[in-house]
Amino acid sequence: MYYIGGKANSDFDFDGLVADLLASFPASTVITDDYYADRLERNLTLARDNGWPLDSPSIECLKRVGTEHGLQRHISVAVSPSLTFDSRIDKLGVFMISGDNFNESDAAPLLDVLRRYPLAIETE
Structure with a gap:
């Protein structure tokens, strides 16, 4: 690697x-124009589909890091x-x-x- x-x-x-x-x-190739937005949406969908909290520590961490990096x-x-x-x-x-x-x-x-x-x- x-x-x-x-x-x-x-x-x-x-x-x-x-x-x-x-x-x-x-x-x-472009995989995604907005990595953190796409990842957050996937995680929120997974949480909703499984009845998990939408404010879990992992989702909140993802939001924080996404805000820090901005558009990626x-x-x-x-x-x-x-x-x-x-x-x-x-x-x-x-x-x-x-x-x-x-x-x-x-x-x-x-x-x-x-x-x-x-x-x-x-x-x-």
């Missing part, structure tokens, strides 16, 4: 980054046919993770795009 994180250093045009990623890696894009960045990153991008930065079985240098084109933005990038 390979991780790329990037904390935003200043005002960060995360939608610009999403557009650049989609243009640079055309096989990439969830995309699959296909760097190559064998390397895809599950990625979440918002005003605070980026979180990207891939599967196994690739050479670390294969991520270089993705890192090149990320370095165009005011992000403190770390990899692991």
Whole structure:
């Protein structure tokens, strides 16, 4: 597994980054335009369907974190046919993770795009 994180250093045009990623890696796809809103709705539906409280600690935590991050894009960045990153991008930065079985240098084109933005990038 390979991780790329990037904390935003200043005002960060995360939608610009999403557009650049989609243009640079055309096989990439948008999973959801609003990750936290979609996740919250799924959790509320699950709670309603099962008679669980709508103000449970997990739902309240999700609301709090969603408010902190704001609008978050969830995309699959296909760097190559064998390397895809599950990625979440918002005003605070980026979180990207891939599967196994690739050479670390294969991520270089993705890192090149990320370095165009005011992000403190770390990899692991």
